[in-house]
Amino acid sequence: MSVSSNSGAGLRAAVIGLGSMGFGMAQSLRRAGFHVTGCDVVAANVDRLVAEGGHAAANPAEAARGADVVVCVVVNADQTEQVLFGPSGAVEGMAEGAVFLSSATMDPQIARRLADRLEATGRLYLDAPISGGAAKAAQGQLTILASGTAAAFAKARPALDAMAGKLYELGDAAGTGAAFKMVNQLLAGVHIAAACEAMAFAAKQGLDLAKVYEVITASAGNSWMFENRVPHILAGDYRPLSAVEIFVKDLGIIQDMARSARYPVPVAAAALQMYLATAGAGMGRDDDSSLARTYAALSGAALPDAVTPKA
Amino acid sequence: MSVSSNSGAGLRAAVIGLGSMGFGMAQSLRRAGFHVTGCDVVAANVDRLVAEGGHAAANPAEAARGADVVVCVVVNADQTEQVLFGPSGAVEGMAEGAVFLSSATMDPQIARRLADRLEATGRLYLDAPISGGAAKAAQGQLTILASGTAAAFAKARPALDAMAGKLYELGDAAGTGAAFKMVNQLLAGVHIAAACEAMAFAAKQGLDLAKVYEVITASAGNSWMFENRVPHILAGDYRPLSAVEIFVKDLGIIQDMARSARYPVPVAAAALQMYLATAGAGMGRDDDSSLARTYAALSGAALPDAVTPKA
Secondary structure, eight states: OOTTOOTTTTOEEEEEOOSHHHHHHHHHHHHTTOEEEEEOSSHHHHHHHHHTTOEEOSSHHHHHTTOSEEEEOOSSHHHHHHHHHSTTOHHHHOOTTOEEEEOSOOOHHHHHHHHHHHHTTTOEEEEOOEESHHHHHHHTOEEEEEBOOHHHHHHHHHHHHHHEEEEEEOOSSTTHHHHHHHHHHHHHHHHHHHHHHHHHHHHHTTOOHHHHHHHHHTSTTOBHHHHHHHHHHHHTOOOOSSBHHHHHHHHHHHHHHHHHHTOOOHHHHHHHHHHHHHIIIIITTSBGGGHHHHHHHHHTOOOOOOSSOOO | OOTTOOTTTTOEEEEEOOSHHHHHHHHHHHHTTOEEEEEOSSHHHHHHHHHTTOEEOSSHHHHHTTOSEEEEOOSSHHHHHHHHHSTTOHHHHOOTTOEEEEOSOOOHHHHHHHHHHHHTTTOEEEEOOEESHHHHHHHTOEEEEEBOOHHHHHHHHHHHHHHEEEEEEOOSSTTHHHHHHHHHHHHHHHHHHHHHHHHHHHHHTTOOHHHHHHHHHTSTTOBHHHHHHHHHHHHTOOOOSSBHHHHHHHHHHHHHHHHHTTOOOHHHHHHHHHHHHHIIIIITTSBGGGHHHHHHHHHTOOOOOOSSOOO
16 A cells, blocks of 8 residues: 555654564655654664664654654553553653554553543544564555544554555454454464474474475465464574564463453463473574474474574 | 376276265266276165266175275274275275275374285275365365375376376375375364364454454464355354364374374364364264354354254
8 A cells, every 4th residue: 555655745653663563664654755753772773763764762752742643563562551651651742633553462451441541631542453574564565453433543544554555444442453463363373383283293203394384285284374484494494583472472462361251262272382381491582483393392303403593 | 187087998996985075086086987886884875876877886895896996985094994804895805906095084003004904915005095075076176195105106096197186196105195184184173273262252352253254364364274164153054064073083193193102282182172072062063163152152252143053
């Protein structure tokens, strides 16, 4: 949607959190004509934005001052709450009628609570978790699972156009976008664990793993995650494209939501144990395909040699 | 591969087991020019084959007499062993040099044992589990995961050409085809359980389930099984395209293989419990998407009304 769009001309955006996702989203906003101010706890990330024509702020309040849209791309609900309501939080800088676009994956109940609290001050909140990785963030081709009031959508529209390749409008209440994202994460987290369980099982049976990949990707056992992650195992390349700790967090949120709702998730719970074991063994910051190494360590299965150190 | 092929002209095939898969495979063999003789414990299945120009046999020995290839499409390893070596078993009728093509999903160790025992008598054994469903069986478009000696492949080739849309040749030892099939079944069984866990979780969260299907099938949480099975849940249609009991069996084989190999499969083990619970609740012969009904029953989640009775 962002291709040759100039939807942000004359508009100001703040981007809080300039990691691989947030930095790419800032680039997409700049390309659409937004004046972009960023802040991040890592100074080098801010310098990088400035080098590309963005502007630096010392904290969320300063970044948010005068912004039409504040895009928050931090790790979790706690950080989002700090960004909004902590010391020098965004709410102190935001004008009335400006919109806060919250992209961290979180429990839908917390998204609703943050939205209620912000909207009570006269600002708008859009629940807008994202999917697609750093490359798609930089290309303005993210999938965005958004929900919020009509006013929040209207105010956020130019920024959404700049950042999204696919925008799902999922309802008028904050929390619905977050809930859709959690359903996706339940499946994605289980599928990665299943892919690792199956590949090390195949190795333990002495099968040709490249052939297994060829057969499974053409069969009913395939998943998006199997197709995407198993090449890391075949290459022995565990450099983090998405770290084990992400699913420690996201399947942890699933467990909390499910326990609170009195809903059993035995399959996701089993998968979470393998993420925990892999992080516990020192691979939390490695690629999530590292679960295969845990299965191998627990069974003596021989995987292709790792080309990168374990941790 | 079977399209307008006539590779079976002048050859004789026996098909043991004329259920939905075996009957379709018999049709594909007939279309390729084979003289086909079938047998099944259900007389009506044999009558149906005869009505289409096939021939009837009272038992495997009689069906196998004079056959170049004996295709065995029964439910499991026990039945396969009975077909081969039980009273009036195929081995009594098979000529030396004829090939037994074994398609039931089973533990690779058992496949190897059956192959050794048969080949000691001068007959050939091809380990050839199948994937693809009844429609593809009838169209000669199955995926076949085959392994066996060069002699077994050579003798089976015209029948494989008649039945397979995609033929994987996975090595010269029986058991390898079976092992590939089990890796696929591990993933397929987990993915169905995950799809059901996620959809009933979405229902419990009050989400629009058709929208969840739309979003997930376009996202990283997608799997072949999610895409294929969730429409059954959305339609409330649990008539068996593939029954719960199939994965009770196949994930059971995985557990046995894994326990024997000292390999932990926590995710597949959790999935198996949900198949067992669903079968135990009386839905063993219903579609495997019925796991969603188990999650709903355990949590109060509201799924679309079933258009078919529970059992």
